Amino acid sequence: MTALPYPALHASHAGVWVADGDGATRGIGRGEAIRLAADTPVLLLNAPLVGQRLGHPEINGLDLLELFAFVHPARFVVPTPGGLARALGLEPPAHDQDVPALLRAAADALLARCRAEAWAEREGAWTSAQSLTRLRWMWGAPLMDAIARPKEAERWLFARLPEWDEGAPRPNPRTVVLEEAEVADRLRSLTGAGAEARHGQRAYATAAMRAFAPRDTRDEPNMLLAEAGTGIGKTLGYLAPASLWAERANGAVWVSTYTKALQRQLGHESERLVPDDTERRQRIVTRKGRENYLCLLNLEDALQGGFQGRAAILAHLVARWAAYSADGDMVGGDLPGWLPTLFRRNGSTALTDRRGECVYAGCPHYRRCFIERAARASVHADIVIANHALVMVNAARGREAGGRPTRFVFDEGHHLFDAADSTFATALSGAETIELRRWVTGPEGRSRGRRRGLAARLSDVASYDEEGGRAIAAAVAAAQALPSDSWLQRLHEGAPFGPIETLLAAARGLVFARDAKAEDAGYGLEAELAEPDAALVEAAGPAAEALDQLLRPLVVLGRRLEALLTDGPDWMDGQARARIEGAIASLGWRADLVGGWLALLARIGGPADPDFVDWLAVDRIDGREYDVGLHRRWLDPTRPLAELVLKPAHGVLVTSATLTGGGDTDVAESLTGAQHLSRPPAHFAVPSPFDYAAQSEVLIVTDIKRGDLPALAGAYGRLILAAQGGTLGLFTAIRRLRSVHARIADRLAREGLPLYAQHVDPIDTGTLIDIFRDDPRASLLGTDALRDGVDVPGHSLRLVVMEGVPWPKPTVLHAARRLANGGSAHDDRIIRARLAQAFGRLVRRADDRGAFVLLSAACPSRLLTAFPEGTPISRVTLDEAVARIAAPPLSAMRAGERIGAG
Template sequence: MSKDQHSAVVDAQSRLSFSVCAELKEAILSAGGGEVFAVGCLDAGGKVNTIEVVARGSSDAVPALASYFEKGSVLIHNHPSGKLQPSEADVTIAAEAGSFGVGSYIVDNDAGFLYIVAEPARRRSLKMLDEESLAKALDKGGKLARTMPDFEPRPSQVAMAADVASVFNHGGILAAEAGTGVGKSFAYLLPAIGWAQGNEERVVISTATINLQDQLFSKDIPLVSSIFRKKPKTVLVKGRANYLCRRRLQEAIDEEGLMLDEQSPLKRIAAWDKAGGTGDRAALPFRVDDQTWGRVCSEAEACLSLRCPHREKCHVIVVRKNAADAQIIVVNHHLLFADIYSRRRSAGIEQTSILPSYNVLVLDEAHAIEDSATSLFTESLSRFSLLKKLSQLWRRKGRGFFGSMASLAASPSLSSERIRAFETRIQEVQGSMASLEASAMGSMGEAASMRLKEKTAIIATSLCEPAGRLQRSILALTKDIADILETLPESKAQEPAAYETRMVARNLNESADLLARFKDFDLNPDTVFWIEKSKSLQKEPFVYFNATPLEVAPLLEKSVFEKLRSVVCTSATLTVGGSFDFWMRRVGIAKQREDLEARIYTSPFPFAGNAVLAVDPQAPHPQRQKTAYKEYIPGAVLRLLLASRGRALVLFTSYEMLGASFEKARPALEAEGISCLRQGMDERSRLLAMFRNDISSVLFATDSFWEGVDAPGETLSMVVLTKLPFKVPDEPVLQARAEAVEKAGGNAFMEISVPEAIIKFKQGFGRLIRHSQDRGVAVVLDQRLATSRYGSLFVESLPRCKLVPGGLSVLEDEIRRFLDD
């Protein structure tokens, strides 16, 4: 269109950067020339320099975009007709956006011309934090010291707070390793709250563990907030599966019919919700098993969004609105990366997570972000996940039919023959899935997992061909769905059931796409394709078909470190031998960045006098003498625990060794009045509470207990690390990443395996000293710490403390002497 058709029409590049115009044009092209909605952020000159595509195909999605709106941003969409004059709906949308201070632009499909429907509110210039004043609040005589009588000023905490304030002020990345006792949460919360309040900007704080998430929300943030005149609005956000979906609950109740009594879990959940329940599973006053909750929880794949009859009272929407109004948002890494993943896919508003837009991020427990991102960015397909999609469409129960297609089957346009053919098509998909799973089970033999590495004749026959057949069955089904939807009258095609059917079809097409890549896995070198065995809640074996990015560093670099204005990454364990190089390389932070600061804040605790690191160099080698090592550990653990009189956490790398040691130690320890606890006996938080409350008790645990256990005082006087925590070398993703390092001329063991084990080892050692008055012994029953060429790297990565090498008799004497001193 010509520029002078309307006075509000301008050259697009007068309001949008060249790269934004190109990105819009590409997004519109990818949508087949249909409507695309994006939210843009303005640079200092008022030009849109970044956008995020948030919805496609329908203006119906726009009212759900509030969680994306940031004051001063712009809602941009195209008119495929090329006529840029706003419609009545456009004006309504612009008014809705304007209530948030958000502008509204309309562009043509080439992103060449732009209609200004409403100008965005111009944001005021950023209000810089007073770095010196903030640091003083944590110092002797500061505001926090006056508020908290037992507050102990720590120079390392003061320094970290000043550095966090600086990166908030000037932008960039701060990598902050804060040793035990630094008080890193206060060091970042003080500037985070100051920044959020002074600049009306959200700050997102993400943790790896629920324990820290709850501690921040319930304890630390209220304490730090007490020194501010105005309390910040803080929201704890969980993944949507933690919240009840009213529509799914009603469907589950309807499906069960008259068989349900009032005391059934479904009816009790409904009564709780009707009485004003929050919808949060954690707030339920009674326990609900995972299978039941899985039927009624909110899921992106089952969300009807604006077409849901319960939308106005949707628990997820309530949380989303609360988050949109919050200044401090506390999340976990899984939710953070789920949000990033949905935004990267631009899957549409119904597929998005709960988080609103943000520019300032604090990643606590940042040592875990590679694993969290790897898990989240892994695409999976299993028999159960596929059956779940199919049951959303069509399922029999007794004499009845349920699912979205069952709701549409009453349409006169669908003959009984058409419905029977559709049901047959579903059965074909189920049969193809069963065939693929059986072939996979046969290919794996006794192995728990297997990576598709080379396309041998056996792999091609047993996996690739069945995957191709399943892909074709799914595509035939989704074509049938499209054909059926085409025949529906307009009124029926707009019903929620039709919308849900389209959504399931889209999800099935994504499964077909995954199968296509599985079939041609050798053509996708940047993805690790692997299969693993698992068991259902009913102990029924099945197989996962997984596709994992070979590296997540490029994804994190683009989606986090290049995109956000300020990012603080902190943990007690980011360095190996005093260097951040390994961790930064794995998560996508370029060392040469000018806006990068990497700092180590040393622990104020007196490790040199209060901690001993003991190692048995005479222990059998865990790899070369496996049988002897397995026989040695249970007896060695018992001797150490008798010497310490309990009061210990024993950490393992395998459940088998944990079980053998527990059974060996339990009778002898209980005869001495020492309680024995083991992982799996009870829920984690209750197990840790029992351990803390019983001073002489011993806790036997593995993997997840290497971190996040906080038991100050005499309760945890000894940590036994039975083995250096190397990952299993034949784990498919680790194996693929190691081969990539070797192919590039590196040493995978020294560049991946050793650094990963050191960071985990530091976490395990870190359970020992949790308070300045704590004393304790860390015992390592792995001779490699003392005898291998890399053992010194483990020792040098720990705080300086007394090192005692010796056989079990020497270690027993040292434990008694040190703990009884």
């Protein structure tokens, strides 16, 4: 029996249960549960999710997840009753009605750990609990009773964090040639002495050596496009030559991914390469964009009163985590993905540097900064695990100039096109321009926080350099022409203020006049930037003039800062130099941004540029507008990718299980930028070792009418029930996903089959996948992120259901690329790639079994090459599909799971 005198509450789609103070559990109605939570502090698990189940989102109480985050910061736990039980060594509940008793036992166990001498995360806990108690955090008083007061005063968080050291520049890599025998030996050491020999993996590792051979000609990298079927073991296959080359050449290999899930997987695989934790942190470093990392200056501001209410509680829990975090990564690192969602919209993004206003060496925490530590560690690392966007941004903005990588491995290479498309895009929108205004001017009106403008960040420069001071003042004055707070409301009222808001108002008017979907309030609207009306043409001139007035002082200021570095005045110490170098980089980025906007405005009323696609858009969610803008994308974004990333490299390996997407090598070259190189790439392909004919089947259901939501929901419900869970449901539209979930969640819950959904459950995507992986009877509904980023081997995923053929969305951008790339053949390539990726979620290991169901009355046969050769494909009715899924081997697998779980 827990010492806490509070009832425990649990809600699921199947019902609501409460354990009162005497420990007895009873079922109650949702209304009674809401009243109970309003009148009495209750123990619960994941308050936002419980609130959603009760239809009362703002419910709160003593959330066990918040307590776990305090007691065990930077530790992983699946945020379900079963996951919490296993993490604490308790018996997982067999039924929903057993959960309230577990919550009471879990609270007892966590508080008991705070009393134990062996509590590993004791340091700083007493001070933190004291602060949280003052903030009226519900767990504050129980924790103060459980935590013994330390004999000596605890150090402030920022004093406990280690400092990074500045190292000498790394010399250029040596020229080395790898031998096939030594790569094979390295591969054997990575897979283990007792591992079964995989000939495909060895052939892959041998082929990958090409990317690490010496380059013969400038701008002609040794490039290999390698398609390796699922199960080949390509991660260890390329890590074998990569690690060997890094050691012998004393150079860094950048392994780039598209999804955070693969970044985490690579981190786990690296333990085979370097088993020792300390050595591994030096030799293998994970890098992400700076917006992913905790900003210590933002955290300090939050802890000292910048945050209020629940946001302040989150800041203190993040501070607890920061003291134990391996790298300070708040997005996909060791910060539990569920922690920010417990606080809904209360400030987690404000704890990162999303505005690009870092003061670098001017920050008092600069020497302890997680971002700077990762950047310096990567200079001397053997393997840097990055992502496609970071690699491209660094190349475009000239970062990593002191040690530019020469060898790249692009895993998930089929996403290079999409990553380049986003990275090299231009958007002159309300959201982008107001962010630039804030970066230049700093706080205005009633805005709060530590945001500082150019004048505050460079005050010493302004006082020392007269011309630089004038440039700062001119930039601040010119920024007044950019949109300010409430700009969107003024557009709705027909009263824009300033030349940029006038331009956006004209763009908005033209979109509503020309988009055929204007009456559909659920989706964003767009219109091609062709034959603009008089209002848009007239607005373009003053807008361009205003932007030019801003660009000029930014360029002048950048030059003055560069001159200042050359002059080296007496007051410029190492920290001041680093801060000014950071300011130069930020100014260059903003100058390029404004330059791109000016090029886009020059298009209005003039000839179209054949290299780009331009359009106007009104962005909406459920009919609510949140941005208006002019957009530009490269018709072929792999052109800048080739110029900025591929050509300067010495060796590039691009790999994926679906690199050709069921097509040929020309598809791979067009998606990766290889077609823009003077030296053609080498190609390598090895099929999956899995027996798809025995392990899987594709069922195309022919009797579900497109657009019939009740029939679609019924199909999903019957299929999930036949498989007894373990189902990944994929949708192309969020509205249909929500509708299907609402129709079937309660029915499945009554059968003991939990159903979770992206865009419905208040849980981040990574955590949803963790929950799905942890429970073989759970099912998960989602969109594109789940089609490409889910790695769930084993019985937890045994059925994939797609709502229909994933046709490309008919946007202006897609229409232009379709016209330039073969019409319907272009569409087919996209669809085959999507089908191949979705099917690839199903069989991840040699003992996996499962079915792939496509709910499409008319799926063209030409698209079926997306599936691996030999996969059985049948066109069936829904009744037949349900019967086949309910039959062996899936039914035998389910029986085995129930025995194993029991």
